[in-house]
Amino acid sequence: MTVSDNYFSGKVAVITGGSRGIGRAVAEALVSRGCKVVIGDVLDQVGQETVNELNTRAAGVKAAAYIHTDVTVYKDVLALFKFAESEFGGVDIAFLNAGVINKPDYMFSPLDDEAEKLLPEVNISGVVKCTRVAMLAMAKRGGGVITVTASCAGFLGPFAQSIYNATKHAVVGWTRSLGMLKDICNVRVNAVCPHWVETDMRHKITKKGEVVVDPYPAFVQQSPTVKIDTVVSGVLSLMEDESRNTETLLTLPPNILRVQEPIQPFPEQSNPAYDQLAEQYEKDALVYYKSLLGPALKKYEQA
Ligand SMILES: NC(=O)c1ccc[n+]([C@@H]2O[C@H](COP(=O)([O-])OP(=O)(O)OC[C@H]3O[C@@H](n4cnc5c(N)ncnc54)[C@H](O)[C@@H]3O)[C@@H](O)[C@H]2O)c1
Structure with a gap:
């Protein structure tokens, strides 16, 4: 897959969870292709250092900016996208990548309400909230592309990662539900689904150097990893290939x-009556949702 440098040149991208790991690698790739990047993260010092380095590499041109953003809070998410607009003039690309993983012994950990809050809030609500705001910021400008970070765990189910798997299945479901946005406001949404990548998240699981009874860390340590460059290529191709939507x-x-x-819902039999019903629904829904976009954009402008 080839990456055309021209697609990204002059565009503006917002990246959540871009202070380090996969988000940072994508930020570097975008800046090196002439894209402006705004990173939103909770790791403020690391995020600011990343942005300083990106700007140093851009040789005197302001290429990147950082703003503290907790993706679970609408106020922060709105501030992130508005900041990108005021710094660089608008948003064309969003990489919604912030995520957290559970400890492998989660299932038998104390029955504490807090235990079920963090992962769904960051991995699901964070992606949902950022998508909704990104969509408005992009619609305002005539369109754009959103890539979310799901995971192979969005299709698989290792026991030790049960709640993480559930959140990533949700991200896959969210992505696949948004096909109509392309026709409503010219915004495409796709998901990248990496296998293990050498980042801080994986180190949290492998517990390198520690002696542990749980067999999962050793299993993950010996599991094959995908190169971060491969993940970056995948992300860039989902962004620049305009035929890709809900992939x-x-x-x-x-x-x-x-x-x-x-x-496919009905692989064994064709159901022409249902197909016709669904086709008509799509047409009616498009008209209906297009009528809701204008008022939503007005509220976004006032926020
Ligand atoms: N590393 C892997 O093996 C792997 C595999 C598949 C998918 N993923 C996914 O890739 C994404 C990036 O992970 P990574 O591997 O680079 O790990 P990482 O821990 O290095 O990066 C995650 C980033 O998200 C940020 N973040 C966490 N909570 C946040 C919040 N509430 N608001 C804003 N930012 C927040 C962190 O501060 C960090 O910068 C995650 O969504 C993860 O689930 C990772």
Whole structure:
């Protein structure tokens, strides 16, 4: 897959969870292609250092900016996108990548209400809130592209990662539900679904150097990883290839990009009456949702 440098040149991207790891690698790739990048993260010092380095590499041109953003809070998410607009003039691209993982012994940990809050809030609500705001920021400008970070865990189910898997299945479902946005406001949404990548998140699981009884860290330590560059290629291709919409792209070891197709609801029999009903619904829904966009944009402008 080739990446045309021209697609990104002069565009503006917002990246959540871009202070380090996969988000940072995508930020570097975008800046090197002439894109302006705004990073929103909760790791303020690391995020500011990343942005300083990106600006140093851009040789005197302001290429990147940082703003503290907790993706679970609408106020922060709105501030992130408004900041991108005031710094660089608008938003064309969003990489919604902020995420957290559970400890492997989650299932038998204390029954504490807090235990079920963090992962769904960051991995699901964070993606949902950022998508809704990104969509408005992009619609205002005539369109754009959103890539969310799901995971192979959006299709698989290792026991030790049960709640993480559930959140990433949700991100896959969210992505696949948004196809109509392209026709409503010219915004495409796709998901990158990496296998294990060498980042701080993986180190949290492998517990390198520690002696642990749980067999999962050792299993993950010996599991194959996908190169971060492969994940970056996948992300860039989902952004620049305008035919891609609601795609879930697996990035697999050692260097494989493969689209995971959704299942068909009625594979064994055709149902022309239902097909016709669905076609008519799509037409009616498009008219209805287009009528809601204008008022939503007005509220976004006033926020
Ligand atoms: N590393 C892997 O093996 C792997 C595999 C598949 C998917 N993923 C996904 O990739 C994404 C990036 O993870 P990574 O591997 O680079 O790990 P990472 O821990 O290095 O990066 C995650 C980033 O998200 C940020 N973040 C966490 N909570 C946040 C919040 N509430 N608001 C804003 N930012 C927040 C963190 O501060 C961090 O910068 C995650 O969504 C993760 O689930 C990772």
